[in-house]
Structure formats: structure tokens, C-alpha cells
Amino acid sequence: MNISFTKEQEKHIGSQVASGEYQNNSEVVRDALRLHGIYREKVINELRK
Numbered sequence: 001m002n003i004s005f006t007k008e009q010e011k012h013i014g015s016q017v018a019s020g021e022y023q024n025n026s027e028v029v030r031d032a033l034r035l036h037g038i039y040r041e042k043v044i045n046e047l048r049k
Contacts, residue, residue: 003029013025013028013029016028
């Protein structure tokens with residue numbers, strides 16, 4: 001799989017790794033996808049109320 005990011009996104013991902021919170025770029029992206037899934041689920045549940 002090949003994913004393209006803007007320079008700003010690449011900078012953000014790199015800063016997250018540099019902070020020590022993540023070991024590599026892949027961890028940052030996986031966590032972002034995980035959080036996005038949680039967010040979408042919450043929004044969908046709120047809309048169903």
C-alpha cells in the first residue's frame with residue numbers, strides 16, 4: 001500500500017515520532033485510524049438518537 005501525505009501531515013507525523021510517543025510513522029497512522037474509527041462510531045451513535 002502506498003499513501004501520500006501533504007508536507008504538513010508529514011511534518012506532524014514526524015514530530016509525533018520525534019516526541020517519543022510513537023516508535024515510527026506507521027504507529028502514528030495506525031493510531032490516527034483507530035481514533036478516527038472511534039470518532040465515527042460516536043458521531044453515528046449520536047445521530048441515531
